[in-house]
Amino acid sequence: xxxxxxxxxxxxxxxxxxxxxxxxxxxxxxxxxxxxxxxxxxxxxxxxxxxxxxxxxxxxxxxxxxxxxxxxxxxxxxxxxxxxxxxxxxxxxxxxxxxxxxxxxxxxxxxxxxxxxxxxxxxxxxxxxxxxxxxxxxxxxxxxxxxxxxxxxxxxxxxxxxxxxxxxxxxxxxxxxxxxxxxxxxxxxxxxxxxxxxxxxxxxxxxxxxxxxxxxxxxxxxxxxxxxxxxxxxxxxxxxxxxxxxxxxxxxxxxxxxxxxxxxxxxxxxxxxxxxxxxxxxxxxxxxxxxxxxxxxxxxxxxxxxxxxxxxxxxxxxxxxxxxxxxxxxxxxxxxxxxxxxxxxxxxxxxxxxxxxxxxxxxxxxxxxxxxxxxxxxxxxxxxxxxxxxxxxxxxxxxxxxxxxxx
Numbered sequence: 001x002x003x004x005x006x007x008x009x010x011x012x013x014x015x016x017x018x019x020x021x022x023x024x025x026x027x028x029x030x031x032x033x034x035x036x037x038x039x040x041x042x043x044x045x046x047x048x049x050x051x052x053x054x055x056x057x058x059x060x061x062x063x064x065x066x067x068x069x070x071x072x073x074x075x076x077x078x079x080x081x082x083x084x085x086x087x088x089x090x091x092x093x094x095x096x097x098x099x100x101x102x103x104x105x106x107x108x109x110x111x112x113x114x115x116x117x118x119x120x121x122x123x124x125x126x127x128x129x130x131x132x133x134x135x136x137x138x139x140x141x142x143x144x145x146x147x148x149x150x151x152x153x154x155x156x157x158x159x160x161x162x163x164x165x166x167x168x169x170x171x172x173x174x175x176x177x178x179x180x181x182x183x184x185x186x187x188x189x190x191x192x193x194x195x196x197x198x199x200x201x202x203x204x205x206x207x208x209x210x211x212x213x214x215x216x217x218x219x220x221x222x223x224x225x226x227x228x229x230x231x232x233x234x235x236x237x238x239x240x241x242x243x244x245x246x247x248x249x250x251x252x253x254x255x256x257x258x259x260x261x262x263x264x265x266x267x268x269x270x271x272x273x274x275x276x277x278x279x280x281x282x283x284x285x286x287x288x289x290x291x292x293x294x295x296x297x298x299x300x301x302x303x304x305x306x307x308x309x310x311x312x313x314x315x316x317x318x319x320x321x322x323x324x325x326x327x328x329x330x331x332x333x334x335x336x337x338x339x340x341x342x343x344x345x346x347x348x349x350x351x352x353x354x355x356x357x358x359x360x361x362x363x364x365x366x367x368x369x370x371x372x373x374x375x376x377x378x379x380x381x382x383x384x385x386x387x388x389x390x391x392x393x394x395x396x397x398x399x400x401x402x403x404x405x406x407x
Contacts, residue, residue, distance in 0.1 A: 097246030204394025243352030245273030
């Protein structure tokens with residue numbers, strides 16, 4: 001007997017270079033947030049991905065095995081996504097942080113969210129009915145995502161991504177069971193929104209994603225120069241430095257509004273991922289017998305608490321991070337001049353903050369103090385690592401809550 005389910009979902013997705021962060025909400029109010037490595041691998045036929053009927057269904061998101069048929073993609077092949085790609089041992093595809101193509105043009109920006117939406121839909125049906133359907137038709141009431149500022153500022157790139165998303169129906173075949181589960185996903189042009197990264201994070205710092213329109217007031221403010229989101233909202237001009245894997249966004253904003261005449265500023269095509277890639281290239285030159293580490297493998301080895309990790313950090317990664325910091329400092333000086341040095345707070349956020357050393361932070365503080373000599377100490381807020389990864393998603397969730405509240 002044919003078993004078809006129809007679902008309506010609202011989705012906010014931050015397609016990070018390292019991890020895809022996705023929030024899904026259904027009509028009954030149930031919701032979830034998932035963090036998935038931004039990776040996929042082609043199926044070779046030699047993998048040992050278990051059928052989910054033989055394992056705990058709680059492992060669903062760790063064993064994503066799909067085929068995607070979408071007008072936004074040129075080919076349709078079976079893929080392992082996220083942790084399944086990592087565990088397969090196959091060659092993985094990730095964002096190429098060294099290329100200038102950005103996120104708007106690459107297939108991975110379409111593949112990862114579609115797969116996550118499909119598995120979220122299946123998880124929801126399984127949780128509600130304890131039954132595996134043949135087909136799930138998903139209509140997205142809202143789909144919100146974000147792009148680095150340089151891509152967001154490029155209308156052609158924004159429009160290209162939007163056209164891919166809304167171009168017909170996307171079909172995801174989930175391959176984990178004895179029979180495929182077909183998920184059809186439809187987006188509406190009027191309900192698909194793209195926002196600038198960094199600015200989204202600012203919104204996520206000010207407002208509560210869980211309790212909008214209230215201001216944020218949780219542990220992110222424990223070590224902050226402000227009491228809560230309302231206090232921060234009223235603080236004056238903020239310069240945001242969002243250090244990612246492949247880009248660093250620099251923005252000047254007053255509460256939730258870009259400064260008049262300045263706009264949402266600039267992206268540098270540099271981040272901790274490009275730094276790691278350059279460090280890995282140098283490592284291969286020095287030690288060709290090691291082969292070439294991808295940036296993710298390099299960072300994994302550099303994080304090890306042994307002599308190899310120490311050498312990779314001190315000899316290879318640190319010089320590249322120092323170059324990144326100097327590039328950021330050059331841009332920050334320009335932005336301070338644009339704003340006539342009227343900057344109350346500098347906020348440094350993004351996954352890249354976790355790789356900065358105390359020396360890096362001291363250098364940034366020293367520069368900022370020199371740019372604002374009439375103040376005793378330029379106020380700087382280093383966002384703690386446990387909050388950095390989800391800040392852009394928090395902002396997207398605030399925008400989503402605002403839209404849902406207006407319905």
